[in-house]
Amino acid sequence: MTEAVPLAEIYRGKFLESLHLGHAVVSRADGEIVEAWGDPDLVVLPRSSIKMMQALPLLETGAGSDLSTERLALACASHSGERRHVEKVGRWLADLGLDEHALCCGPQVSRNPELRDQMIRSGEPVTRLFNNCSGKHAGFLTVARHIGAGLDYVDPENPVQKQVREAFEDMCGEDSPGFGIDGCSAPNFAASLKGIAIAMARFAVAGHGSGARDTAAARLRDAMIEHPELVAGRGRACAQLMQAAKGRAAIKTGAEGFYTAILPELGLGVALKVADGATRASELAIAAILVRLGVLDPKDPIVASFLHRPILNWDGLKTGFERPAEGLLPA
Amino acid sequence: MTEAVPLAEIYRGKFLESLHLGHAVVSRADGEIVEAWGDPDLVVLPRSSIKMMQALPLLETGAGSDLSTERLALACASHSGERRHVEKVGRWLADLGLDEHALCCGPQVSRNPELRDQMIRSGEPVTRLFNNCSGKHAGFLTVARHIGAGLDYVDPENPVQKQVREAFEDMCGEDSPGFGIDGCSAPNFAASLKGIAIAMARFAVAGHGSGARDTAAARLRDAMIEHPELVAGRGRACAQLMQAAKGRAAIKTGAEGFYTAILPELGLGVALKVADGATRASELAIAAILVRLGVLDPKDPIVASFLHRPILNWDGLKTGFERPAEGLLPA
Numbered sequence: 001m002t003e004a005v006p007l008a009e010i011y012r013g014k015f016l017e018s019l020h021l022g023h024a025v026v027s028r029a030d031g032e033i034v035e036a037w038g039d040p041d042l043v044v045l046p047r048s049s050i051k052m053m054q055a056l057p058l059l060e061t062g063a064g065s066d067l068s069t070e071r072l073a074l075a076c077a078s079h080s081g082e083r084r085h086v087e088k089v090g091r092w093l094a095d096l097g098l099d100e101h102a103l104c105c106g107p108q109v110s111r112n113p114e115l116r117d118q119m120i121r122s123g124e125p126v127t128r129l130f131n132n133c134s135g136k137h138a139g140f141l142t143v144a145r146h147i148g149a150g151l152d153y154v155d156p157e158n159p160v161q162k163q164v165r166e167a168f169e170d171m172c173g174e175d176s177p178g179f180g181i182d183g184c185s186a187p188n189f190a191a192s193l194k195g196i197a198i199a200m201a202r203f204a205v206a207g208h209g210s211g212a213r214d215t216a217a218a219r220l221r222d223a224m225i226e227h228p229e230l231v232a233g234r235g236r237a238c239a240q241l242m243q244a245a246k247g248r249a250a251i252k253t254g255a256e257g258f259y260t261a262i263l264p265e266l267g268l269g270v271a272l273k274v275a276d277g278a279t280r281a282s283e284l285a286i287a288a289i290l291v292r293l294g295v296l297d298p299k300d301p302i303v304a305s306f307l308h309r310p311i312l313n314w315d316g317l318k319t320g321f322e323r324p325a326e327g328l329l330p331a
Numbered sequence: 332m333t334e335a336v337p338l339a340e341i342y343r344g345k346f347l348e349s350l351h352l353g354h355a356v357v358s359r360a361d362g363e364i365v366e367a368w369g370d371p372d373l374v375v376l377p378r379s380s381i382k383m384m385q386a387l388p389l390l391e392t393g394a395g396s397d398l399s400t401e402r403l404a405l406a407c408a409s410h411s412g413e414r415r416h417v418e419k420v421g422r423w424l425a426d427l428g429l430d431e432h433a434l435c436c437g438p439q440v441s442r443n444p445e446l447r448d449q450m451i452r453s454g455e456p457v458t459r460l461f462n463n464c465s466g467k468h469a470g471f472l473t474v475a476r477h478i479g480a481g482l483d484y485v486d487p488e489n490p491v492q493k494q495v496r497e498a499f500e501d502m503c504g505e506d507s508p509g510f511g512i513d514g515c516s517a518p519n520f521a522a523s524l525k526g527i528a529i530a531m532a533r534f535a536v537a538g539h540g541s542g543a544r545d546t547a548a549a550r551l552r553d554a555m556i557e558h559p560e561l562v563a564g565r566g567r568a569c570a571q572l573m574q575a576a577k578g579r580a581a582i583k584t585g586a587e588g589f590y591t592a593i594l595p596e597l598g599l600g601v602a603l604k605v606a607d608g609a610t611r612a613s614e615l616a617i618a619a620i621l622v623r624l625g626v627l628d629p630k631d632p633i634v635a636s637f638l639h640r641p642i643l644n645w646d647g648l649k650t651g652f653e654r655p656a657e658g659l660l661p662a
Contacts (some may be wrong), residue, residue: 001479010587010608012376012512012519012587013509013510013511013512014509014511015374015376015509015511015521016586017375017376017511017587018519018587018605018606018607018608019606019607020607021352021606021607035335043346046344105645105646106644106645106646106647107645108645117451120448120449120451120452121452129478178344178345178346179344179649180343180344180345180346180348180650180651181343181344181644181650182644182650183644183650184644184645184646185645185646186650188343190346193392211465217546233354256341256343256348256349257349273361273616274349275349275350275352275607276350276351276352276606276607276609276612277341277348277349277609278607278608281607313437313512313513313515313516314432314436314437314438314439314462314514314516315435315436315437315515315516315517317439317512317516319511319512319513319514320511322557
């Protein structure tokens with residue numbers, strides 16, 4: 001097994017205080033690896049970074065054919081639980097004749113600090129709609145209703161999850177060695193890191209082939225690119241990087257240091273795993289790789305903020321900075 | 332340089348999802364390394380894990396001779412900002428004729444979730460007293476007053492910090508290569524990992540020698556052991572592990588994955604750094620090493636919870652677990 005390599009560095013004063021290692025792959029849709037760091041064969045749980053794959057049955061079955069691009073983006077989202085996210089998912093469930101009690105994901109406090117504090121002050125209850133995965137689950141429910149499956153849609157034996165697994169394995173081009181249960185209680189299928197990158201490359205070139213899967217992949221990708229702040233939220237790394245990419249990338253975070261990117265112009269896919277699971281590192285690493293590939297402009301102030309991120313202490317003093325490892329940046 | 336070795340593993344289902352590497356040293360006071368993992372010569376910023384060293388001048392100068400063991404524990408603390416912590420530090424400052432405005436650490440929200448939410452609801456302002464380092468800073472102010480130094484006590488050129496540096500270098504048995512500015516704005520001096528472990532071992536054997544430094548080290552160590560919940564807070568790892576050690580260890584966390592332990596009965600010191608800076612890993616690793624050394628009983632339910640820590644998702648389902656790496660546990 002190839003060892004993990006440096007992906008991000010944490011400096012305090014002149015000292016390299018902490019170091020994040022990991023693995024990354026850039027692939028074409030035909031499986032050709034363009035570039036790799038660490039071990040492309042590493043078996044990974046991609047977590048939320050592959051929600052666009054979990055949403056494929058939503059379109060392939062015809063269940064979501066009439067859905068707006070906003071709802072398709074929410075089906076692929078790890079949203080921040082802002083008002084707009086919660087309201088849009090709530091209306092989607094209402095259109096299905098359901099409410100938040102149909103969601104199998106647990107309640108999660110809003111990631112928006114102002115809204116979180118406002119809800120604490122007013123005593124407003126945190127519902128399952130606030131869970132970052134509520135859009136994905138609304139998508140699962142839409143499929144379950146359409147194909148007549150039970151509403152226990154997170155059961156790995158439920159037809160919804162069987163379709164998710166089939167789509168996932170087909171896109172990755174490999175059999176999954178199994179699954180873990182995700183933060184939202186849905187199964188999260190494992191694959192090799194390069195399998196995930198290949199799947200992302202297939203999303204990148206989708207829309208020029210034929211078949212329901214190809215069409216579905218293109219619509220989901222385009223919906224993500226159209227609505228960065230529905231896929232994540234205001235100020236979140238996914239949203240900021242997609243906005244900076246100006247339509248040239250769909251970018252998605254996953255828990256435990258995962259990131260994916262779909263690059264339609266280049267026909268490439270990227271998958272990245274920080275070995276220790278740190279999000280602070282995966283954000284910097286994906287930004288660096290997209291700069292390296294020419295998708296992000298390092299002179300854009302937002303992009304630059306991912307290449308040198310100040311660390312401020314409780315009194316607002318700059319005590320250090322975080323940066324992607326040199327090996328990820330353009331030579 | 333010796334490579335970092337596995338310290339903690341994160342499992343989801345049957346998959347090893349994330350892995351934390353790092354370095355650890357167990358040393359005697361004479362500098363003999365009893366056991367080491369990774370690189371004992373790694374230069375580290377020990378952060379809050381060496382607050383007992385930063386507190387040495389408080390007793391050596393005579394400034395704090397009459398202080399209660401509670402205040403000595405708070406001088407060594409990264410407290411949770413519970414009411415008791417804030418009130419005790421506030422009274423200490425009042426006894427100096429000062430108030431929170433004399434503290435150079437910034438305001439920090441209480442780590443106690445109930446109190447934090449209660450303060451949001453009531454609109455109670457977050458003051459500098461809530462900063463986890465406020466007790467350390469009260470100690471610095473006590474020294475500054477006593478020796479007639481300026482109250483800009485976090486300036487590395489202030490006599491208070493010069494005394495801290497001298498004590499730190501003497502205890503570690505090496506010159507410090509410099510400092511970083513800590514989260515509380517005070518300088519945090521660098522040393523080798525083995526230097527920190529040696530210093531902890533010197534705290535372990537203190538009280539049987541002579542001189543102000545030896546006496547000071549013994550008093551600070553004993554104050555930490557007497558007041559685990561002032562050094563940390565209710566439910567915090569430091570406090571839980573000290574309580575489980577039943578007087579046999581003073582244990583202290585530091586930011587970015589650091590941990591130290593002082594083991595008086597064994598005359599040993601421990602220093603540990605998770606390379607990626609993760610606290611979830613440092614807590615498990617220090618627990619495992621203290622089990623290995625016979626200081627903690629693995630059958631104690633609290634200790635056992637550090638050897639197999641369930642991961643629960645938003646709906647309360649167990650989705651995986653965290654555990655220390657096998658190489659740290661008893662053979």
